[in-house]
Amino acid sequence: MNPIRLIAIKERQALLKDQRGLIWLLVFSIVLSTFSLLLISNTELSLLDNAQVVYLLIGTVTAAGAMISVILGSDAFAGERERGTLVPLLTAPITTAQLLVGKAVGLLTAWAVMYLLALPYLWAVGAGGQNLLQAILYLALFGTPVVLGFGALAMALSARTGSVLISLMTSMTLLLFSAGVPLFLDPSLRDSAIGKALDMINPFATALNTYDSVVVDSEAFSYQLLRLVLGVAWLCVTLIAARQAAHKPSFR
Amino acid sequence: MVIFMENIKLSIDGTRILDDVKLHVETGQIYGIIGPNGAGKSSTIAIILGLYVADSGKLELFGETVGRPSIETKRCIGVLPERAGFYHWMNACDYLTWYAGLYGGLKRSIPELLARVGLAGVEMRPIGQFSQGMCQRLALARALVHSPRLLILDEPTSGLDPRGRREIHDLLLYLSREQGVSILLSTHLLDDVDRLCDRIGIIHQGRTVLEGSLSELLNSQDTGNDFRLRMETAPDHTILPKEARLQASIGGWWHLHLPAGTDPADMWRRLMDHGWRIQEIRAEADRLEGLYINMTHTAGSAGSEETI
Numbered sequence: 001m002n003p004i005r006l007i008a009i010k011e012r013q014a015l016l017k018d019q020r021g022l023i024w025l026l027v028f029s030i031v032l033s034t035f036s037l038l039l040i041s042n043t044e045l046s047l048l049d050n051a052q053v054v055y056l057l058i059g060t061v062t063a064a065g066a067m068i069s070v071i072l073g074s075d076a077f078a079g080e081r082e083r084g085t086l087v088p089l090l091t092a093p094i095t096t097a098q099l100l101v102g103k104a105v106g107l108l109t110a111w112a113v114m115y116l117l118a119l120p121y122l123w124a125v126g127a128g129g130q131n132l133l134q135a136i137l138y139l140a141l142f143g144t145p146v147v148l149g150f151g152a153l154a155m156a157l158s159a160r161t162g163s164v165l166i167s168l169m170t171s172m173t174l175l176l177f178s179a180g181v182p183l184f185l186d187p188s189l190r191d192s193a194i195g196k197a198l199d200m201i202n203p204f205a206t207a208l209n210t211y212d213s214v215v216v217d218s219e220a221f222s223y224q225l226l227r228l229v230l231g232v233a234w235l236c237v238t239l240i241a242a243r244q245a246a247h248k249p250s251f252r
Numbered sequence: 253m254v255i256f257m258e259n260i261k262l263s264i265d266g267t268r269i270l271d272d273v274k275l276h277v278e279t280g281q282i283y284g285i286i287g288p289n290g291a292g293k294s295s296t297i298a299i300i301l302g303l304y305v306a307d308s309g310k311l312e313l314f315g316e317t318v319g320r321p322s323i324e325t326k327r328c329i330g331v332l333p334e335r336a337g338f339y340h341w342m343n344a345c346d347y348l349t350w351y352a353g354l355y356g357g358l359k360r361s362i363p364e365l366l367a368r369v370g371l372a373g374v375e376m377r378p379i380g381q382f383s384q385g386m387c388q389r390l391a392l393a394r395a396l397v398h399s400p401r402l403l404i405l406d407e408p409t410s411g412l413d414p415r416g417r418r419e420i421h422d423l424l425l426y427l428s429r430e431q432g433v434s435i436l437l438s439t440h441l442l443d444d445v446d447r448l449c450d451r452i453g454i455i456h457q458g459r460t461v462l463e464g465s466l467s468e469l470l471n472s473q474d475t476g477n478d479f480r481l482r483m484e485t486a487p488d489h490t491i492l493p494k495e496a497r498l499q500a501s502i503g504g505w506w507h508l509h510l511p512a513g514t515d516p517a518d519m520w521r522r523l524m525d526h527g528w529r530i531q532e533i534r535a536e537a538d539r540l541e542g543l544y545i546n547m548t549h550t551a552g553s554a555g556s557e558e559t560i
Contacts, residue, residue, distance in 0.1 A: 006353045010339065018341040084337020088394065091301045091333075092354040093326040251303055 003094040007102020012109050015072075021110075024068050028114055031064050032057075032121045039125050050129025055215045057125055058139045059208055061118040063179050065111055065147040066204070070175055072110055073154025074168040076103045077249045081162050086251050100155070100246040104239070107151040111144065131215045138214050142207045142224075145231035149203055150175050152238035159242065162250030178204040203234040253315065254279055254402050254434040255300060260309035262295055269295045270306070271458040277402075277451070280432040282424065284439060284449035288548050292458040293438045294334065297404055300436070301331060314401070327355055330400030334407050336391035340380030344371065344390055347379060348397050355398035369393045370419050384411040392420065396427075403427065403435045409444055421447050442540050456548045469543060476511040476546075478536040484529050491526045504531075509542070 015021035039053045048056075080086035089099060119136065126132040150171060157167035181198060182190070182205040189195045199205040206227045213219040255277040262270040270292045277283040285293045298304045299311065302320035311318055313325050321329070338347060345362050352358045363375055369389040374382075382390065388411045395403055408424070409417040425448065427433040439445060445452055445466070452469065454462040462469060476495075482504050489498045495511035510516060516535075524530060536542075 001353050001357075003354055006350065010350060013341065014339065018339075080337075083339075084333070084335035085339065086337075087301075087303070087333040087335075088331065088337075088351065089354075090303060091326065091329065091331045092351070093323045093356075094354055095323070251298075 003092075003098045004102045004105065007089075007094075007099060008105035008109065011103060011106020015106070015110050015113065021072075024071060025113060025117065028064050028068060029117055032061070032118060035060050036121045036125050049216075050126060051131055051216045054122065054126035054129060054132060054135045055211050057118075057122055058135050058143070058211050058215070061114070061122075061139060062143040062146055062204070062207055062211075065114045065143060066150040066175055066179075067172070068114065069107055069111060069147045069151030070154045070171045071168065072107055073103075073151035074158050074164050074171060076106075076155040077159040077246065078162050078164040078167055079158070081249075081251055082164060086249065090249070090251060096246045096249070097243065100242055103155060104148070104152065104242075107148055107155075108144075111147045111151075115140065115143075131218060135211070135215045138210060138224075142210045142228065142231055145235040146203045146207045149231075149235040149238040150178075152235070152242045156238065156242040156245040159245035159249040162252070175204075178202050181205060182208050200230060203231060206230050206234075253277065253312065254281075255283075255436065256310070256312035257296075257300070258310045260296070260299060260306045260311065262299060262304055262306050264295075264304075269458055270299070272460065273309075273455060273458065274460045274463060275436075275453050276463070277434050277436055279434055280428055281450045282428050282435040282437060282448045284437045284445040284452040285455060286439065286442065286445055286452060286544060287455035291455045291548070293455055294406060296455065297406060297436070297438055300404060301329070302326075327398065328401040330395035330398065330403045332391050332395045332403070332405040332408055334410075336387045338379045338382075338387065338390065340378065343376050343378050344382075344393075345375040347390075348393060351394055352397045358397070359399045360397070365393050365396060366390075368396070368423060370416060385413060385416055388412055389416070389420075392423075401433060403433055405435065406438045407440070408437065409439070409441060417444075424448055442544060446540050454544060454547045461547050462543075466540070470540065476509055476514065476542065477516060478542050478545075479508045479510065479516070480534045480536060481506045481508055481530055482532040484531065487523070487528045488526065491523060491528075507536075509545070 015025070035057065039048070039056065077086065080089060090096070118139070122132065122136060126135065153174065154167055154171040157170050158164065161167055181202055185195060185198070190199065199209060210224050210227045213223060253276060255275055257273060257275040260270055260273040261268070273292060273296050275283070275285070275296065285296065287293050295304065299306050300313070302318075305319050313321055314328065316325070318325065342350070344366060348362050348365065349358060363372070366372055366375060369392045371386060371389050371393065374386070379387070379390065388408070392408060395405070409420050412420060421444070424435055428435055437444065437448065449466055451465050452463070453460050480501070483506060484504065486500070487498070487506070492498060493511060493514060496514070497509040499507040501507055510519060520530065520533065
């Protein structure tokens with residue numbers, strides 16, 4: 001069997017059989033349940049436009065997906081090292097590139113599971129409103145590069161530092177900063193040249209702006225092409241960083 | 253020759269770790285690397301496995317010069333690292349089947365393999381429930397799962413009870429003598445080396461200070477004799493020959509190393525005449541230990557333990 005497939009199968013088993021993987025999926029479901037319940041039952045939030053509710057929920061799914069991706073990515077090399085399972089992988093007849101791709105497929109699988117878990121919640125809060133299908137489609141199209149990109153960044157740090165704690169803290173800080181800027185930056189500042197430039201290089205802001213344009217403002221796909229390119233570029237840069245770091249991972 | 257290593261040098265973060273390591277392992281031979289903590293044994297193994305690339309020197313595996321071993325070369329090597337880690341949610345059978353897949357698939361039956369390493373009947377038990385000794389045996393099964401031509405073992409008997417150690421010794425001897433598997437063994441246990449190894453290399457402070465067959469080395473290096481003495485009071489050691497070493501131990505016992513050519517009986521008489529109140533003398537007959545201590549005797553040589 002192809003080594004990439006074997007590594008990916010092991011990663012899938014770690015997610016679905018190991019208690020730690022199952023706990024993260026449970027946490028993800030609880031976050032979505034709580035958020036959906038708030039959107040439907042809270043007096044003020046329930047007054048929100050249906051499209052706004054869907055927009056908020058897919059933003060939350062992307063953020064939670066990126067967080068879990070960062071946790072899994074941080075474990076990718078450093079966790080193997082700390083468990084004493086990295087050396088058997090590095091001495092097996094597979095290349096570090098195959099190992100990395102297998103791990104990345106594992107991240108993609110985790111994101112796919114989270115995406116599927118999110119669908120009923122999206123249906124519950126957005127059924128009957130506008131642009132639900134577009135929201136589901138754009139979550140896949142724009143959420144995937146963001147989620148995988150942060151996972152790849154965490155994998156790069158994990159391979160370079162050999163420490164789950166350091167890679168987790170560093171990539172989580174970057175994720176929180178990336179997610180926090182669009183939320184906490186004053187709207188007038190976001191409309192300035194600096195704000196727009198920040199939005200352009202911030203993968204999370206790119207995804208949120210796209211969700212807003214498509215789900216709330218019903219803009220066409222052609223307006224989102226540049227953002228898609230930026231999202232894919234973010235994914236490529238982080239994957240290259242992970243490839244470089246995984247070539248000589250810290251194993252001691 | 254399975255492993256040919258000459259003049260290997262390695263620096264990590266500006267610190268010289270290896271400085272002239274050599275190692276020669278023939279087909280079917282069991283080669284023991286011994287040395288104090290931090291001497292460079294694990295770094296030497298890491299170079300052979302391609303985890304580090306040497307700064308200079310020559311490394312040949314199966315007759316081919318390598319920097320890092322190729323995928324094909326890796327297929328011929330089985331590794332037991334010092335830390336035997338596993339995925340605890342898997343059972344032994346699933347884990348070995350999965351790991352064998354990385355080598356192109358199973359080449360032997362899992363129950364038979366587990367029985368060989370003393371783990372019969374635990375195929376379906378989750379690895380999380382294994383004891384340390386069972387994990388060590390499973391790690392050996394993992395190293396053997398693809399029937400390698402070269403086994404590289406770092407502390408293979410650590411965590412095993414005496415019976416387990418004996419079983420692993422027997423298995424390694426069988427693999428070497430009957431199957432022609434070459435084995436490179438790194439260990440602190442000189443008993444393992446004495447029972448198993450055809451050839452040894454002593455590494456000290458990043459250098460191979462001695463290499464050869466065990467019998468050759470013991471015969472060529474007359475290292476003197478070691479004794480344990482029990483005495484009531486601290487003795488006056490100025491009477492001892494210059495090359496002798498006296499070291500206090502616990503409970504009134506002292507270690508005494510007498511250099512080659514010293515007649516012990518004559519020495520005891522002289523010491524007693526000079527007021528040594530010796531109550532008991534025990535000879536320490538382990539010549540390999542004497543050789544090892546002699547070759548690695550440097551004040552404050554103990555460093556941090558290295559692991560791969």
